[in-house]
């Protein structure tokens with residue numbers, strides 16, 4: 001994919017300064033040359049639905065951030081009210097056989113890249129973050145969320161079972177008892193509830209404040225040996241990463257089998273209709 005490089009002047013909490021910015025249609029990577037921190041912004045209107053292209057783009061941007069020696073990665077959204085609406089249901093509803101395989105493989109790749117990233121990661125959750133959006137946020141090491149939005153793994157409410165590795169990300173943030181209950185209930189948490197339970201680490205009043213708090217978290221590693229930090233993180237996350245690596249073919253087949261069940265297709269169709277009806281009103 002062609003990626004256009006440009007230098008831009010962007011305002012930020014500590015004043016305007018130069019950032020190196022790489023833009024594709026679906027994500028933007030901006031590296032602050034003072035802090036060395038990269039901001040990875042999802043930009044797929046209308047709701048940052050995670051489709052094949054966005055997932056591939058995310059993975060490519062994560063690799064780019066690791067390759068350009070950034071000091072950390074902040075994941076956020078260009079949409080002022082939606083971090084990500086999760087997986088694009090259109091990829092799973094009446095799917096094309098080859099595309100849906102590529103789609104799930106791209107999701108596995110994006111998760112492995114983000115959860116296993118060698119750089120410190122934080123999510124500035126500047127909007128709603130259901131299901132796959134919550135997966136991305138909980139794959140990061142730190143979360144700052146804006147008020148009056150919701151976050152959670154709502155899969156059971158859609159008649160879907162979240163795979164083990166979705167649960168792994170959730171479990172790396174929440175105590176097992178809370179994670180199990182929330183997943184079984186398909187519960188969406190408000191910002192206040194998420195803060196109280198520990199699903200997010202801090203609340204912020206504005207996106208700029210959220211980005212600043214994420215940068216402060218990443219700054220806490222300034223005096224830590226980066227190789228020791230990266231290896232320590234990878235040791236913590238090795239079991240979950242290795243489990244998906246070793247079982248990804250079976251995971252794909254399980255997904256395909258599940259998604260092709262007539263009852264699941266029917267449920268997704270009804271859900272899509274309800275979303276479209278709501279959007280019209």
Ligand SMILES: CC/C=C\C/C=C\C/C=C\C=C\CC(=O)SCCNC(=O)CCNC(=O)[C@H](O)C(C)(C)COP(=O)(O)OP(=O)(O)OC[C@H]1O[C@@H](n2cnc3c(N)ncnc32)[C@H](O)[C@@H]1OP(=O)(O)O
Pocket residue numbers: 046047049081082084085086087088089090128130131132133154155158160161162163164254255258259272275276277278279280
């Ligand atoms: C044993 C296990 C083995 C294998 C595993 C098997 C299966 C696992 C499979 C799947 C896992 C899936 C996880 C997911 O991520 S599923 C997606 C879940 N997401 C949601 O439920 C969110 C739905 N969306 C919303 O709640 C809202 O849209 C919102 C809060 C994000 C935003 O609200 P707004 O009022 O601002 O916007 P809307 O008017 O609702 O929407 C605008 C527009 O976007 C369409 N849309 C919204 N979300 C999605 C989506 N996730 N996918 C596709 N399209 C979406 C919506 O229909 C509107 O479209 P139109 O403008 O009407 O065309």
